Each structure stands twice: as C-alpha cells, then as structure tokens.
Amino acid sequence: MRIPAFALRAWLLWLAGLLFCVLGWAQPVAVSLSGLAEPASLDTYALVLEDRDKRLTPDEALTQAHLPWRAADGVVNFSFSDSVYWLRLRLHNDGPTSVTRLLEAGSALQDMVDYHLVRQGRIVQTVETGDRRPFDRRPLPYRYPVFPIALAAGETVEVLLRLDTHDGLFEALPLRLRTPAGFLHHSQIENVAFGAYYGAVVALLLYNLLLSVLTRDRVFVLYVLYLASYTVWNLCFTGFGLQHLWPENPHLGHTLISTTVPLIALTLTLFSMHYLQTATRVPRVHRMLRWLAVLAVLHLPLAWLDWYAALFLTVMPLLALLLPLLLAAAFVIARQGYRPALFYLVAWAPLAVGAGLTLAKIVGWIEASPLVEYSLNIGSALEFTLLALAMADALNRLKAEKLQAEQQALQVQRALAADLEAKVRERTQALESANAQLQQVAITDALTGVYNRRSFDATLRREYNRCLRQGLPLALCVMDIDHFKPYNDALGHQQGDQALVAVAQALAARVQRSTEYLFRLGGEEFAVLMVDEGRERALRQIEALRDAVEAMALEHPASPRGCVTLSCGLVWVAQPTVEQTPDVLYAEADKALYRAKQAGRNRTEMAP
Numbered sequence: 001m002r003i004p005a006f007a008l009r010a011w012l013l014w015l016a017g018l019l020f021c022v023l024g025w026a027q028p029v030a031v032s033l034s035g036l037a038e039p040a041s042l043d044t045y046a047l048v049l050e051d052r053d054k055r056l057t058p059d060e061a062l063t064q065a066h067l068p069w070r071a072a073d074g075v076v077n078f079s080f081s082d083s084v085y086w087l088r089l090r091l092h093n094d095g096p097t098s099v100t101r102l103l104e105a106g107s108a109l110q111d112m113v114d115y116h117l118v119r120q121g122r123i124v125q126t127v128e129t130g131d132r133r134p135f136d137r138r139p140l141p142y143r144y145p146v147f148p149i150a151l152a153a154g155e156t157v158e159v160l161l162r163l164d165t166h167d168g169l170f171e172a173l174p175l176r177l178r179t180p181a182g183f184l185h186h187s188q189i190e191n192v193a194f195g196a197y198y199g200a201v202v203a204l205l206l207y208n209l210l211l212s213v214l215t216r217d218r219v220f221v222l223y224v225l226y227l228a229s230y231t232v233w234n235l236c237f238t239g240f241g242l243q244h245l246w247p248e249n250p251h252l253g254h255t256l257i258s259t260t261v262p263l264i265a266l267t268l269t270l271f272s273m274h275y276l277q278t279a280t281r282v283p284r285v286h287r288m289l290r291w292l293a294v295l296a297v298l299h300l301p302l303a304w305l306d307w308y309a310a311l312f313l314t315v316m317p318l319l320a321l322l323l324p325l326l327l328a329a330a331f332v333i334a335r336q337g338y339r340p341a342l343f344y345l346v347a348w349a350p351l352a353v354g355a356g357l358t359l360a361k362i363v364g365w366i367e368a369s370p371l372v373e374y375s376l377n378i379g380s381a382l383e384f385t386l387l388a389l390a391m392a393d394a395l396n397r398l399k400a401e402k403l404q405a406e407q408q409a410l411q412v413q414r415a416l417a418a419d420l421e422a423k424v425r426e427r428t429q430a431l432e433s434a435n436a437q438l439q440q441v442a443i444t445d446a447l448t449g450v451y452n453r454r455s456f457d458a459t460l461r462r463e464y465n466r467c468l469r470q471g472l473p474l475a476l477c478v479m480d481i482d483h484f485k486p487y488n489d490a491l492g493h494q495q496g497d498q499a500l501v502a503v504a505q506a507l508a509a510r511v512q513r514s515t516e517y518l519f520r521l522g523g524e525e526f527a528v529l530m531v532d533e534g535r536e537r538a539l540r541q542i543e544a545l546r547d548a549v550e551a552m553a554l555e556h557p558a559s560p561r562g563c564v565t566l567s568c569g570l571v572w573v574a575q576p577t578v579e580q581t582p583d584v585l586y587a588e589a590d591k592a593l594y595r596a597k598q599a600g601r602n603r604t605e606m607a608p
C-alpha cells in the first residue's frame with residue numbers, strides 16, 4: 001500500500017513536533033548575558049528535577065529525555081526532603097567578546113553542591129563543594145559557593161547543579177550572576193558591613209563580660225552567654241566561620257550550628273526570665289518558659305548526634321513559640337509599669353522580625369531576597385545596640401537600687417540604734433528607780449515610814465564624821481513611848497501599831513530641816529539627830545516634839561496621865577571628839593533616857 005505523501009509529511013511533522021516538545025521540556029531557556037541586571041537573579045530561568053532515589057549520574061541527568069524537569073518558580077527551596085535535586089541553567093554570551101561571569105549559589109549552609117559545566121553537551125568541569133566539604137575545594141574563596149564561568153563570544157554553556165543534604169534539610173539557594181567587577185564591589189561592601197557588625201558584637205560581648213565580672217549580676221552573665229551563642233551561630237550561618245575559622249573542618253561548623261541554636265533558645269529564655277523578673281511578675285508564663293528552657297536543653301544531644309534535620313524540625317517550632325511568648329511577657333510586664341520591659345520590647349522587636357523572616361524563608365513560606373537574607377543581621381545589630389542601652393539602664397537601676405538599699409539599711413540601723421538607746425535609757429531609769437526604791441525600802445521603817453535602825457547607824461556615823469571634820473555641834477536624842485506594854489495589853493497590838501504610826505507622824509511633821517533626821521530604832525523607841533544646832537535650840541526642839549506627842553492626847557488607859565507620852569534622853573556636843581564615838585554618844589543618850597524614865601517619864605533629860 002502506498003502511503004500518500006501528504007500523510008507522510010504530516011506524520012513526520014507530528015514526530016518532529018513531539019521530539020521538539022520532549023527536548024524542549026528538557027532544555028532550559030538560554031539566558032542572554034547582554035542586558036542582564038547587576039546582579040541578575042537566575043532563579044526563574046532554572047529547570048528543577050527531583051531525584052528521589054539519588055541514583056542519577058550527571059550524564060544521565062543531562063541526556064535522559066524522559067526525566068520530569070520542571071521550571072523553578074522562584075528561589076529554589078526544598079526545605080525538609082530526602083531527595084537529591086538537580087538544577088539546569090543555560091547561559092548565552094550574545095556579545096562580540098569573550099566574558100567571565102560569576103554564578104553564586106547563595107547559601108553558606110547548603111550541605112553538598114556539585115557544579116558541572118557543560119559545553120556542547122559534554123561536562124567539561126566539575127566542582128564538589130558545599131559546607132560539608134573542606135573550604136579549599138571552592139573555586140573562589142568566598143563564604144558561599146561562587147563559580148566563575150568563561151564564555152567565548154556567541155557561546156552557550158549549560159550549568160548542572162546537584163544538591164544533596166546530610167540528613168534531609170535543604171537551604172534556600174538563590175542563584176545569582178554577577179560580573180567580576182560587580183562581584184568585587186559586592187564582596188567589598190559585604191566585608192566592610194560584616195566587619196563592622198562583628199566588631200560591634202565583639203565590643204558588646206567584651207563590654208558585657210566586663211560588666212558581668214564587675215557587677216556579679218546574673219543577668220549580665222546570661223546576656224553574655226546569649227550573645228556568644230548568637231555570634232557563633234551567626235558565624236556558621238553566614239559562612240564566615242568555615243571561611244576564616246575552621247576551613248579544614250566543616251564538621252565542626254555543623255556541630256557548632258546545631259549546638260548554638262538550642263543554646264540561643266536556652267540562654268535567651270534564661271536571660272529574659274531574669275531581666276524581666278518573670279517569676280514574680282508573670283508566674284504562669286515563667287513556668288512555661290522554664291519548660292521551654294528544659295526542651296532547649298533536650299535538643300543538645302541531637303546536635304551532638306549530628307541529627308541535623310531532626311533538630312531543626314523540632315527547634316524551629318520551639319523558637320516560633322518562644323519568641324512570641326517572650327514578647328507577650330515583656331508587653332504585659334511593661335504594662336505593669338516595669339521600665340526594663342519596655343527597653344526589652346523595643347530591643348527585641350527588630351530581631352524578632354528578622355528571626356521570623358529567616359524562619360519563614362527556611363520553611364519556604366516566603367521567597368529569599370536581600371532584605372530577608374540580611375534581616376537577621378540587621379535585626380540583631382539593632383537589637384544589640386538597643387539592648388546595650390537597656391543594659392546601661394539596668395546598670396543605673398542597679399546603682400540606684402544599691403544606693404537606696406544602703407540608705408534604707410542605714411536608716412534601719414539608725415532606727416535600731418535609737419530604739420536600742422531608748423530601751424537602754426528606759427531600762428536604766430527603771431533600774432535606777434528600782435534601786436532607789438530598794439534603797440528607800442532598805443532605810444525605811446515599814447510600819448511608820450520614817451528612817452529605820454540601819455539608816456540610823458549609817459547616818460549617825462556619817463554625820464558624826466562630818467561634825468568631827470568640820471567641828472560642828474551634834475545632838476542625839478533617844479525617845480521612848482511611856483508604858484507601851486500596858487498600852488498594848490489594854491488596847492491590843494493592832495491599836496499599838498496605830499499609836500506608833502501616830503507618834504511617828506507627829507514627830508515627822510516637826511523634823512523638817514535638812515540638818516534633822518528622825519528614826520524608829522525598833523519597838524516603841526525613836527531617835528532624832530540634829531547637826532549644827534546649838535544646845536538650847538536642840539533642847540527646845542526635843543521638848544517641842546515631846547509636847548506635840550502629848551498634845552495629840554492619844555488615849556492611854558494604863559498611863560497615869562491618861563494619854564500617850566514620850567520620855568527623851570538628849571546628848572549634845574559642841575564638837576565631837578575622837579573618843580566620843582557614835583556608840584558612846586548613843587550610850588549617853590540612852591542613859592539620859594533611863595534617867596527620864598526614872599524621874600517619872602514624859603520628860604527630857606540631858607546627858608551631862
């Protein structure tokens with residue numbers, strides 16, 4: 001059977017169209033270099049292929065026609081995935097001269113990046129790099145992979161990238177193309193900016209370290225630990241750590257980054273708890289924060305086991321919970337009027353925004369852009385600066401509180417001293433008054449209230465010595481109630497006591513001068529001592545006393561006179577001599593008393 005020519009042509013056309021479509025799917029659009037922006041984002045020009053089994057070789061990826069390549073719809077970001085991903089790009093030098101361009105795979109943390117340059121369908125150059133490989137494998141010593149590509153005039157080249165991970169966490173990987181001059185300019189600006197950033201962070205770190213040593217305040221220590229964790233993490237995150245600090249040891253960078261992320265969560269939580277005083281101000285949030293701190297600690301073993309993807313899968317939600325919780329706590333505490341919380345809010349807000357943007361980029365919610373890429377650094381720089389202000393304020397507050405505490409302590413000390421002094425004064429007065437009372441009791445006769453026998457002995461001795469020294473006259477009179485036994489017998493002992501009190505009062509009312517003393521010597525016997533008194537005046541005074549008792553007319557049924565009377569024996573010396581001791585004087589007065597009794601009572605007899 002003869003096939004019509006038009007049918008054959010149609011079939012051939014259909015076959016060519018089919019072939020064109022298949023090849024067309026597998027071929028990326030060639031990017032013409034002229035007219036590209038500086039830098040040029042190539043993300044949307046790339047084709048992407050997911051290699052679930054990780055079996056494809058670069059040649060297979062290039063030549064197998066059936067592979068399901070698809071166009072990238074922005075910055076590639078495969079986030080959590082166990083596959084290998086291939087990227088293809090075509091570059092066409094449509095200019096008249098040969099040129100060099102620099103292709104950036106703009107992530108410092110992408111584990112494995114295999115770069116293949118394809119000329120005329122053949123791989124002519126391969127570079128295996130990424131942050132799980134030693135730094136010196138990079139064709140350009142830069143913090144993330146950069147591949148220089150030379151293109152002859154009119155030449156088209158293809159770039160094939162193979163992206164793989166340690167255990168399933170991809171980084172967002174912006175693809176950019178720069179001219180050598182553009183790259184130099186960009187890297188110079190970036191170096192200066194990051195240099196300033198790290199310089200400021202190190203200065204802040206040292207400043208706060210010094211403050212923590214000087215003040216011994218836990219809040220400064222925690223802030224230093226937080227800042228140090230953050231700085232180490234940042235060095236890993238930006239790739240400067242691998243480039244400058246551990247170029248031979250990429251494993252160290254991974255251990256550090258997966259250790260510092262939970263450490264940041266931990267130190268940030270502890271710092272905030274202390275700085276905001278959450279325990280007393282928001283106790284419920286404080287308990288939640290304590291649990292989040294424990295969770296952060298539990299993440300550390302994952303870091304040391306190198307379970308990188310698993311760690312980030314759980315630590316991200318932890319951070320996503322922690323940051324809003326801290327900001328909410330600070331907000332509530334600031335509303336309570338606690339000023340440091342206000343500083344905290346202002347300081348943390350930019351970092352929280354930066355962290356939020358970075359998280360969103362990592363999990364693929366938003367596209368990477370320069371602002372998003374540097375948001376964490378911008379946020380943290382602002383945060384550190386503002387927090388330095390907060391720390392200075394905290395220091396001022398600390399000083400003011402210390403001063404206030406010192407003043408309060410001083411006031412309390414003064415009040416205590418005054419109180420103690422008052423108490424001592426009070427006690428002393430009470431003691432003095434008790435002593436005076438005791439002394440008074442010791443020298444007073446309990447029944448009559450006049451001086452007693454003990455006082456008589458002491459006063460006689462003292463006044464005798466004074467008169468002896470000063471040559472003064474001294475008079476001593478011993479008095480005895482007449483017939484007191486019959487009085488008691490007739491009226492009773494109680495009535496006798498009342499008579500004794502009445503006699504004592506009658507005598508005391510007339511013994512008022514400072515040089516005269518009245519004593520009850522015991523029983524119904526009294527004594528009067530007079531210093532610096534003339535003989536006549538002394539005798540008159542005793543007679544007056546005796547008269548006063550008689551004048552009371554206190555009824556005495558057993559006395560011949562019918563009332564209570566006194567008999568008195570008086571001794572007077574113009575100036576006592578050494579021989580005339582108190583005992584001698586008393587004996588003479590007693591003898592005179594005896595004579596008065598003998599002579600009929602109710603009278604006064606003077607010693608010769």
Ligand SMILES: Nc1nc2c(ncn2[C@@H]2O[C@H](COP(=O)(O)OP(=O)(O)OP(=O)(O)O)[C@@H](O)[C@H]2O)c(=O)[nH]1
Nearest residue numbers: 480481482483484485486488493494496497523524
């Ligand atoms: N009610 C009372 N009687 C007392 C007290 N002390 C002593 N007497 C009594 O005083 C009396 C003293 O008696 P005497 O020494 O014999 O002397 P008198 O009876 O006063 O006789 P003359 O002194 O010679 O006039 C005794 O009966 C004592 O018991 C006292 O405190 N209260």
